[in-house]
Amino acid sequence: MSAVLIGSFFALCLAGVPIAFAMGLSTLVGILYHGSLPLSLLAQRTVVGVDSYALLAVPFFILAGNLMNSGGITDQIIRLAVALVGRFRGGLALTSVLAATIFSGLSGSAAADASALGKVLIPAMKRQGYGGGFSAALMAAACVNGPIIPPSIPLVIYGLSAGKGVSIIALFLGGLIPGVLLSIALMIMAYIISVRRNYPTTERVPLRQIPRLLLPAMWALMTPVIILVGVVGGVVTITESATIAVLYALFVGFFVYRELKLADLWPILVQTALDTALVMFIIAVSSGFGWLLAISGLPRELAAWIASVSSDPLVILMMINVLLLVIGIFMEPLPAMLILIPVLVPVVSAVGIDLVHFGLVMVFNLCLGLLTPPVGILLYICANFAGVKLEEEVREVMPFLYAGIAVLVLITVFPETVLWVPRMLLD
Numbered sequence: 001m002s003a004v005l006i007g008s009f010f011a012l013c014l015a016g017v018p019i020a021f022a023m024g025l026s027t028l029v030g031i032l033y034h035g036s037l038p039l040s041l042l043a044q045r046t047v048v049g050v051d052s053y054a055l056l057a058v059p060f061f062i063l064a065g066n067l068m069n070s071g072g073i074t075d076q077i078i079r080l081a082v083a084l085v086g087r088f089r090g091g092l093a094l095t096s097v098l099a100a101t102i103f104s105g106l107s108g109s110a111a112a113d114a115s116a117l118g119k120v121l122i123p124a125m126k127r128q129g130y131g132g133g134f135s136a137a138l139m140a141a142a143c144v145n146g147p148i149i150p151p152s153i154p155l156v157i158y159g160l161s162a163g164k165g166v167s168i169i170a171l172f173l174g175g176l177i178p179g180v181l182l183s184i185a186l187m188i189m190a191y192i193i194s195v196r197r198n199y200p201t202t203e204r205v206p207l208r209q210i211p212r213l214l215l216p217a218m219w220a221l222m223t224p225v226i227i228l229v230g231v232v233g234g235v236v237t238i239t240e241s242a243t244i245a246v247l248y249a250l251f252v253g254f255f256v257y258r259e260l261k262l263a264d265l266w267p268i269l270v271q272t273a274l275d276t277a278l279v280m281f282i283i284a285v286s287s288g289f290g291w292l293l294a295i296s297g298l299p300r301e302l303a304a305w306i307a308s309v310s311s312d313p314l315v316i317l318m319m320i321n322v323l324l325l326v327i328g329i330f331m332e333p334l335p336a337m338l339i340l341i342p343v344l345v346p347v348v349s350a351v352g353i354d355l356v357h358f359g360l361v362m363v364f365n366l367c368l369g370l371l372t373p374p375v376g377i378l379l380y381i382c383a384n385f386a387g388v389k390l391e392e393e394v395r396e397v398m399p400f401l402y403a404g405i406a407v408l409v410l411i412t413v414f415p416e417t418v419l420w421v422p423r424m425l426l427d
Contacts, residue, residue, distance in 0.1 A: 002296035005030040005289070009339075019335045020278075024285040030292045042288055049287025050280055053239060054160055054168070059276040060242030061108045061151050064223075064249045066268045066275075068106045069116040071253025071260040073220040077102045078120060080217040083210050085187075086202030090194020092128055093138055094187050095202060096121045100142035101149065101183040105224035108153045109275075110146035110370055114139060114381045122385040128200055133396040134193065136386035140378035140393070141186055141400035144367050147333065148360075149179035151227055151245070154333055154367070156238065157283065158359045161290075161341045168238045169231045170356045170422040177421060178364055178411045185403040193399065219252045232425055279334065286338035294342045302347055313351045317358070317412050320344060321365055325405075328369020332377065336366050356422060357415045364411065368404045371397050 008029040012022035024042070031037045068074075077099050085094040099121065103113050118139045125135035147154040150172035159168035193199075227245055230236040236244060253260030306316055327336050340362075348358045370378040373394060383393045411417045 002293060002298040002301075004033045005292055005296065009289070013330075019331065020282045020285050023282075023289045023335065023339070027285070027288040027292060030289075030296075034292075045288035045291050046284045049284040052160060054156070054237075055280070055283070057156050057239040057242040058153055058279055059272060060239070060246050061153055061156070062112075062275045062279075063268070063272040064242065064245035065106060065109055065112045066272050067246065067249035067253055067260065068220070068223070069112060070264050070268055071249060072257030073106065073252065074103070074116050074120065076217045076220055076257070078117075080210075080213050082202055083213045087204040088191065089201055090191055090199045091202030092121070092125050093130065093134075093190040093194055093199065096125065096135075096139055097142040097183055097186045097190060100139070101145055101179065102221065104143075104145040104149035104179060105151075106220065108146065108151040110143045110367065111377055111381060113143040113146040114378050117143070118382050118385040122382060126386065128202070130199055131197075131396070132386040132388040133392035134197075136379075136382035136388055136393045137397035137400060138186070138190055139385075140371055140376075140382040141397060141404065142183075143378055143382075144370055144404060145179050145182055147367050148175045148182065148364055150175050150224055151242070152363070153279065154337060154363045155359065157334065158337060158341065158363060161338065162345050162355055162359060166355045166359065167422075167426070169228075170426060171359050172228065172238075173232070173422040173425060174356050174360045174418040175363075177417050178360055178407065181407045181410065181417065182364075182404060185407050186400055189399050189403045216257075219256050223248060282335055283338065286335065290338060290342040293339070298343055302343060306347055307350070311351060313348075313353050314413065316348065316351055317353065317361065320348070321361065321408065321412060324362060324365040325368065328366045329372045330375060331366075331369070332375055333363065333366035333369065336369075337362065354415060354419060357418045360418045361408070361412050364408055368401065368408065371401050371404070 005026055009022050009026035012025055013019060017025065028042055031039060031041055078095065081095040081098040081102065082091070085091060085098055088094055096117070099117055100113055103117060122135045122139050126132055152172065152175060155171040155175060156168055159166050159171050223245060226248060227241045230241050230244065231238055250260070306319065309319070310316060327340070344362070345355065345358070349355065370376050373379060373390060379390060379393055379397065383390050386393070
């Protein structure tokens, strides 16, 4: 049955059917092929897939990110980033990476980061003489951090899908070091390219003025701190922390930066509803798909095959990494996760791989797919802001993609890069 299920799914995708509908229709095909399963199972599993209190965190995190995008936080973050790294060669390129890193702690979405920062920073880089392809590629690569640094919507989905033994707050904390490592790697690569191409510095803000710029930006920087401290301290749950993030974003937008107006709320709510509907629909239809994969015996067969190749956890993780890098070229992270988690989690559990470590490796790996055509959404968003052809941007993004893969190998080989912070704060 697994061959019919997966075969029909890819056939529908190749026919141009949207991924969510392809999962639903292939689930229907699998039920009909099985013969003894009722058709009502499709509706039942769809409802079960979204019947979770913890999933309420998703729309609230999306709403908080949209409120912050419109509330003046972007400008404050960019000013602070310029003050910190603008003095170096390629200062605006370094500013873009640093600003995206800070912004990643607010939205939890790579596309949201690229939309908010790209429309400001990409034209600014072009005006200073940076190539359009380079500007778009760098911004796209920097925004990969959106789902890695907490809060992160993909990490919430992984934590709910992988089983009760996986702590979402541990996943959030586990994303801190990989996110910082990715930012450092991208900044090093951006600096090397900037020196070779003689890209300019931005401005030398006197060090004594940095505290003055830091103060207004602190309101933005406090958002991930409030979320993490509240959850780690046992004061709130992940879902409750998301609602607090919304209230905090409203307060900052209306009363601190004063750039959020009542008239802005309706468009923000509409956009949040559209974004949430897309995510939740994919989650709903993937439930039946994943359930059928599980009962088909595919995870057990895959585990047996991998065990026949090697029993070394590192070898298995590297094999899975290659698989995920290929899949990430053709599928967006969320549907790929929802399809693969029921298949891969039993495999890695059987050889003793920590599921928090695996979750970060999986999310990090699939998010690198956002930088590869044909479905790399970050490429399309940033190419549009830069006014360049996709081919030019893809050529420029390759050094940053290699830097991301290097960090992926690092966090795969050294699990403590993921697990050290959760163990230190939660144990």
